[in-house]
Amino acid sequence: xxxxxxxxxxxxxxxxxxxxxxxxxxxxxxxxxxxxxxxxxxxxxxxxxxxxxxxxxxxxxxxxxxxxxxxxxxxxxxxxxxxxxxxxxxxxxxxxxxxxxxxxxxxxxxxxx
Amino acid sequence: xxxxxxxxxxxxxxxxxxxxxxxxxxxxxxxxxxxxxxxxxxxxxxxxxxxxxxxxxxxxxxxxxxxxxxxxxxxxxxxxxxxxxxxxxxxxxxxxxxxxxxxxxxxxxxxxxx
Numbered sequence: 264x265x266x267x268x269x270x271x272x273x274x275x276x277x278x279x280x281x282x283x284x285x286x287x288x289x290x291x292x293x294x295x296x297x298x299x300x301x302x303x304x305x306x307x308x309x310x311x312x313x314x315x316x317x318x319x320x321x322x323x324x325x326x327x328x329x330x331x332x333x334x335x336x337x338x339x340x341x342x343x344x345x346x347x348x349x350x351x352x353x354x355x356x357x358x359x360x361x362x363x364x365x366x367x368x369x370x371x372x373x374x375x376x
Numbered sequence: 377x378x379x380x381x382x383x384x385x386x387x388x389x390x391x392x393x394x395x396x397x398x399x400x401x402x403x404x405x406x407x408x409x410x411x412x413x414x415x416x417x418x419x420x421x422x423x424x425x426x427x428x429x430x431x432x433x434x435x436x437x438x439x440x441x442x443x444x445x446x447x448x449x450x451x452x453x454x455x456x457x458x459x460x461x462x463x464x465x466x467x468x469x470x471x472x473x474x475x476x477x478x479x480x481x482x483x484x485x486x487x488x489x490x
Contacts, residue, residue, distance in 0.1 A: 297478045306380070306466050306468075306481030306482050306483045307419070307466070309479070309480070312478060352419065354478065356478075364478065365421075366411075366418065366419035366420070368417050
């Protein structure tokens with residue numbers, strides 16, 4: 264049973280435009296949400312996170328929005344750059360964190376020139 | 377200077393063999409993890425371990441065992457390898473109370489069982 268879902272396997276966006284990556288979750292016990300970026304043959308690297316008590320967190324070109332009532336979060340990248348082309352994983356942590364992070368399947372973002 | 381390093385990067389072996397993957401972190405983190413990314417690209421936790429507690433994902437076969445000689449190392453030992461064990465295995469570490477920064481991952485070990 265997937266507790267974290269990323270329903271778009273891939274997304275193509277033109278350079279300079281906004282990229283919006285979506286993530287849905289089912290577990291109400293999640294208290295922290297994170298986005299990771301992964302290049303081929305490398306491990307995931309942390310990008311940005313948000314606590315369940317907030318609805319927005321911004322870091323430079325990256326903003327994460329959380330809608331708890333809808334159990335939905337999104338990552339906005341603006342403006343999109345060629346180096347943003349990668350697989351983006353949404354992840355969530357349960358309260359206490361002992362169970363580790365639960366990941367979605369990832370969305371492959373392709374930035375077109 | 378690599379924060380979380382795994383060796384080997386690639387491992388090809390025959391069914392039935394026993395193999396180990398090594399992981400070391402130089403971040404001073406308290407907790408280390410092993411994740412498996414299967415052919416469907418899911419990243420699933422296998423183990424989390426600190427000097428006090430080993431938490432095992434109940435779906436992991438007991439042929440898999442983590443071994444931690446010290447706080448900076450968490451090796452993964454696999455007995456009697458099967459074709460279905462072929463995957464990319466990621467080691468990760470985190471500070472106590474993972475908070476804002478999540479985990480730091482290694483670059484992965486691609487295991488192919490033939």
